[in-house]
Amino acid sequence: MKIKREPMKRISKNSNFIAGAVLTGLILLFIIIGCIHTPYDPEAMDGAGRFAGISWRHPMGCDNFGRDILSRVMTGAGTTLGVAFATVAIGAFFGVIWGAFAGYYGGLLDEIFMRAADAMLAFPSILLALMIIGLFGPGKYNVILALGIAFVPSFARIVRSEFIRCKNMDYVRSARLMGAGNLRIMFVHILPNAFPVILSSVLIGFNNAVLAEAGMNYLGIGVMPPDASLGRMLSEAQTYIFSAPGYAIFPGIVLILMILGFSLLGEGVRDN
Amino acid sequence: MEEKEIILKVQDLNIEFHDHLIPETVVYDFNLTLKAGEIVGLVGESGSGKSMSALAVAGLLRRHDMKKTGQILFDGVDLLNCDRKVLRKFQGKEIGMVFQEPMTSLNPVKKIGWQVEESLRIHTQLNKEERYRRVIEALENVELQDPERIVRQYPHELSGGMRQRVMIAAAMICKPRLLIADEPTTALDVTIQAQIVKLLKRLNREEGTAVLFISHDLSLVKRLCSRILVMKSGYVVESGETQQIFYHPGDAYTKKLIEAIPAYEKR
Numbered sequence: 001m002k003i004k005r006e007p008m009k010r011i012s013k014n015s016n017f018i019a020g021a022v023l024t025g026l027i028l029l030f031i032i033i034g035c036i037h038t039p040y041d042p043e044a045m046d047g048a049g050r051f052a053g054i055s056w057r058h059p060m061g062c063d064n065f066g067r068d069i070l071s072r073v074m075t076g077a078g079t080t081l082g083v084a085f086a087t088v089a090i091g092a093f094f095g096v097i098w099g100a101f102a103g104y105y106g107g108l109l110d111e112i113f114m115r116a117a118d119a120m121l122a123f124p125s126i127l128l129a130l131m132i133i134g135l136f137g138p139g140k141y142n143v144i145l146a147l148g149i150a151f152v153p154s155f156a157r158i159v160r161s162e163f164i165r166c167k168n169m170d171y172v173r174s175a176r177l178m179g180a181g182n183l184r185i186m187f188v189h190i191l192p193n194a195f196p197v198i199l200s201s202v203l204i205g206f207n208n209a210v211l212a213e214a215g216m217n218y219l220g221i222g223v224m225p226p227d228a229s230l231g232r233m234l235s236e237a238q239t240y241i242f243s244a245p246g247y248a249i250f251p252g253i254v255l256i257l258m259i260l261g262f263s264l265l266g267e268g269v270r271d272n
Numbered sequence: 273m274e275e276k277e278i279i280l281k282v283q284d285l286n287i288e289f290h291d292h293l294i295p296e297t298v299v300y301d302f303n304l305t306l307k308a309g310e311i312v313g314l315v316g317e318s319g320s321g322k323s324m325s326a327l328a329v330a331g332l333l334r335r336h337d338m339k340k341t342g343q344i345l346f347d348g349v350d351l352l353n354c355d356r357k358v359l360r361k362f363q364g365k366e367i368g369m370v371f372q373e374p375m376t377s378l379n380p381v382k383k384i385g386w387q388v389e390e391s392l393r394i395h396t397q398l399n400k401e402e403r404y405r406r407v408i409e410a411l412e413n414v415e416l417q418d419p420e421r422i423v424r425q426y427p428h429e430l431s432g433g434m435r436q437r438v439m440i441a442a443a444m445i446c447k448p449r450l451l452i453a454d455e456p457t458t459a460l461d462v463t464i465q466a467q468i469v470k471l472l473k474r475l476n477r478e479e480g481t482a483v484l485f486i487s488h489d490l491s492l493v494k495r496l497c498s499r500i501l502v503m504k505s506g507y508v509v510e511s512g513e514t515q516q517i518f519y520h521p522g523d524a525y526t527k528k529l530i531e532a533i534p535a536y537e538k539r
Binding site for chain 2: 169170171173174175176177178179180181184189192193195
């Protein structure tokens with residue numbers, strides 16, 4: 001049996017976890033500051049300041065409407081993160097329920113649930129999301145709904161395999177013997193045992209959600225202008241990539257750091 | 273001996289697996305009566321069907337890929353064919369069970385206290401303080417030192433013997449009338465085995481709980497049980513009073529089992 005070390009000691013030796021936590025913390029701090037205060041109004045246009053370069057007044061320069069890019073990155077990163085968070089929450093919530101029933105009951109129910117999940121996974125998730133957007137129309141909340149639905153089957157698979165692993169354990173048998181009902185066994189006795197796996201897949205799912213959100217906005221079906229989001233900024237920036245490279249570079253860097261932070265955190269949790 | 277109330281009566285139990293192409297019967301015509309406060313031993317080699325019979329009594333063989341015939345009457349209710357809801361009222365409250373492997377029979381992510389009081393949470397309306405008091409009482413009753421500390425610990429912090437005591441405490445907390453012990457000592461070393469057997473005997477005497485003790489260790493069964501059933505490949509080959517079976521075994525297989533006990537222990 002593996003000897004368990006003190007949790008704090010384990011974490012302090014886990015360089016992935018620390019790097020991820022620091023990076024994520026910095027990004028979160030950046031976003032939180034953006035919610036309270038931005039140097040300029042992110043939507044205020046200034047004709048004279050079009051494509052202003054990097055300066056003390058505009059650390060990241062200005063875009064084609066003369067809007068301050070730093071201010072827009074600050075609010076845009078918040079939007080992106082919020083959409084990603086809501087997406088993963090929807091995907092994980094329904095995925096856990098779906099996978100729990102499939103894994104616990106097995107048999108025909110499992111077969112039906114998992115084949116349905118396979119059918120959904122067979123479509124690329126962006127395509128699936130595009131279909132849903134096509135049905136409900138574009139907008140931030142529809143993007144959340146569409147990506148959330150697209151994320152459900154992958155969570156369902158992970159949770160199902162954990163439930164299959166746990167359901168024949170002796171402690172589940174003894175819980176049943178104590179008179180616990182199926183729902184109680186599933187969500188009170190087994191689910192906590194699946195938490196480590198769910199947590200690391202939530203963090204990985206976060207990355208995919210950030211990327212997918214950026215992708216959807218890049219296609220122009222997410223956040224509506226003039227609201228900022230990292231993906232939308234990138235798509236707007238590509239027209240001016242040579243006249244104002246900073247417009248594409250800074251949102252890109254923030255996006256990369258955000259994803260890197262969550263990836264490292266996910267790795268760290270899995271190693272722990 | 274005074275006549276005691278019969279609490280468990282198993283009649284003509286047959287268990288047949290249907291999960292392969294050819295059906296396989298693992299228990300044939302199993303009969304058992306258990307009186308209140310009695311300790312009955314169920315012995316036999318691995319694969320003789322003793323655990324299957326016990327699981328059936330506990331209502332844990334509720335899968336659809338097996339065929340079960342016969343009756344398991346507990347208090348006059350047929351546990352084999354009753355509704356799941358009815359069965360659940362008995363499980364934990366009237367019937368408790370301890371498994372062979374104390375390492376895996378406790379949930380690794382829950383504290384000991386939480387696991388011991390689970391039956392109380394399901395079957396009674398007691399509030400938190402009352403449950404806590406009962407848990408401490410139950411842990412003291414299975415002779416665990418420092419129960420206030422143990423309730424806050426996780427299973428991996430306890431030794432095998434301590435975990436088995438915790439399991440017994442969890443199974444006994446609702447004061448069931450029947451405790452099924454499925455090889456509770458097999459995974460433990462000899463000195464701890466003796467302690468657990470002593471503990472079961474004491475609980476049986478003090479609480480009046482009937483015990484169905486499953487083991488392949490005849491010398492343990494001899495020390496603990498008043499009656500014995502010997503099983504081999506699905507059949508009960510012999511049953512009767514412990515003394516009679518030990519000194520006048522009727523079946524060739526029973527004789528072999530008794531011969532297999534080291535000479536020192538036989539005295």
